[in-house]
Amino acid sequence: MSSELIQALGEIEKERGIPKEVLVEAIESALRTAYKKNFGSLQNVTVQMDMESGEVKVYAKKTVAETVKDERLEVRLAEAREIYPEVEIGDEIDVEVTPADFGRIAAQTAKQVVIQRLREAERSIVFNEFSNRAGEIVTGTVQRVEQKTVIINLGRTEALMGSQDQIPNEAYEPGQRIKAYISEVKRSAKGPQIFLSRTHPNFLKRLFELEVPEIYEGLVEIKSIAREAGSRSKISVYSRNEKVDPVGACVGPKGLRVQNIVRELNGEKIDIIKWSPDIEQYIANALSPSKVVSVEASESEKMARVVVPDYQLSLAIGKEGQNARLAAKLTGWKIDIKSESQVEAVRGGI
Incomplete structure (x- = not known):
C-alpha cells in the first residue's frame, strides 16, 4: 500500500462524493476479514491504515501472561513491557502482527473494496435520480x-x-x-x-401536458382519464379561464396536438370530453361521439339512466360495449343506456 492509494481515495471523494474516511473504514474492515481468513481466525484483530502514507498495520489484542499457552491470544510479560512498560499480568494490549506479505493482500483487497463502493455509489445515484423522476x-x-x-x-x-x-x-x-x-x-x-x-393512464396525461401549453401552464386541467391502451381513450378536461376552450386547446390548430399524441400511441383513438360540475351533463358529454336525449342520475345509487336516439344506440354503447364502458370509468358512474323506442316500449307496456 502507498500514499498513491490515499491520493486516489481523495480524488474519488472529490469526483464521486464518497468520503475518504468511509472508504478507508471499508478497506480496514475488508482487510480484517482477509487477515482472519488467511492468518488466524481465532485472533481478535484490528487493521489500521495510515491516512497519510497508506501504510497498513494489523494489531492483535492479547492478554499479558506469565506463561503463554496460546501465542495467538497471549503475550509474555517481558515481551509486553517492551511495548508498554507499565503493563501487568492480566492486562490486554495491542500487539502488531502484520504479516510480511500482507501488503500484496492489502493492495488487492483495497482495489476490490473501492470498485465495489464505486458501484454502490453509482447505483445509489441512479436510484435517487430516477426515483425523483x-x-x-x-x-x-x-x-x-x-x-x-x-x-x-x-x-x-x-x-x-x-x-x-x-x-x-x-x-x-x-x-x-x-x-x-x-x-x-x-x-x-x-x-x-x-x-x-406505455399503457398507464398517466402516460396519456403526461403526453397531453407535453403537447398542450395550456395544460402545462395550469389554464386547462385534466379531470379524469379512462384508457384501453392501443384501442381507445377518453379524457375529460376543464378550463380555469372562461376565455380558453379546454377541448379546443387539447385538439390544437387543425387537430395537430391530438394528432401528435395519437401518432405516438400508434393510432389509439382519443375522445376529448368537456368536464362539467353538472353530473348529467358530464355523463352526456362522456358518451361522445353519441348524441344523448336525456340523462337521469341517481346520486344514492351512483347510477345514470341515459336515453339516446334509436340510430345512436350502437354508437353510444360502442363496439363490444367499449364507449359505454369508458364513459363509466371516466365519470365513476354506472351507466344504463336505452334507445327512445325501448323506453317507449316499456312505458307502453305499463
Missing part, C-alpha cells in the same frame, strides 16, 4: 426483448417494460427509440430497477 416520461432505446419483457436503455441504466405495460400489437425492435412512463422505481441487490409503461 417517477411519474415522468422518458425516452430510451430498445436494447432487447427477453421473454416478453422489453429492456430499454436510458443512458446510465436499463429499464424494464413488462408485457402488461406494452401497447397491444406494438412491435419493439432493438435500436428503436420510444417514449414511456416511469411507473415505479425499486431498490434491488443488483441495483435500481426501473419499470416503464
Whole structure:
C-alpha cells in the first residue's frame, strides 16, 4: 500500500462524493476479514491504515501472561513491557502482527473494496435520480426483448417494460427509440430497477401536458382519464379561464396536438370530453361521439339512466360495449343506456 492509494481515495471523494474516511473504514474492515481468513481466525484483530502514507498495520489484542499457552491470544510479560512498560499480568494490549506479505493482500483487497463502493455509489445515484423522476416520461432505446419483457436503455441504466405495460400489437425492435412512463422505481441487490409503461393512464396525461401549453401552464386541467391502451381513450378536461376552450386547446390548430399524441400511441383513438360540475351533463358529454336525449342520475345509487336516439344506440354503447364502458370509468358512474323506442316500449307496456 502507498500514499498513491490515499491520493486516489481523495480524488474519488472529490469526483464521486464518497468520503475518504468511509472508504478507508471499508478497506480496514475488508482487510480484517482477509487477515482472519488467511492468518488466524481465532485472533481478535484490528487493521489500521495510515491516512497519510497508506501504510497498513494489523494489531492483535492479547492478554499479558506469565506463561503463554496460546501465542495467538497471549503475550509474555517481558515481551509486553517492551511495548508498554507499565503493563501487568492480566492486562490486554495491542500487539502488531502484520504479516510480511500482507501488503500484496492489502493492495488487492483495497482495489476490490473501492470498485465495489464505486458501484454502490453509482447505483445509489441512479436510484435517487430516477426515483425523483417517477411519474415522468422518458425516452430510451430498445436494447432487447427477453421473454416478453422489453429492456430499454436510458443512458446510465436499463429499464424494464413488462408485457402488461406494452401497447397491444406494438412491435419493439432493438435500436428503436420510444417514449414511456416511469411507473415505479425499486431498490434491488443488483441495483435500481426501473419499470416503464406505455399503457398507464398517466402516460396519456403526461403526453397531453407535453403537447398542450395550456395544460402545462395550469389554464386547462385534466379531470379524469379512462384508457384501453392501443384501442381507445377518453379524457375529460376543464378550463380555469372562461376565455380558453379546454377541448379546443387539447385538439390544437387543425387537430395537430391530438394528432401528435395519437401518432405516438400508434393510432389509439382519443375522445376529448368537456368536464362539467353538472353530473348529467358530464355523463352526456362522456358518451361522445353519441348524441344523448336525456340523462337521469341517481346520486344514492351512483347510477345514470341515459336515453339516446334509436340510430345512436350502437354508437353510444360502442363496439363490444367499449364507449359505454369508458364513459363509466371516466365519470365513476354506472351507466344504463336505452334507445327512445325501448323506453317507449316499456312505458307502453305499463
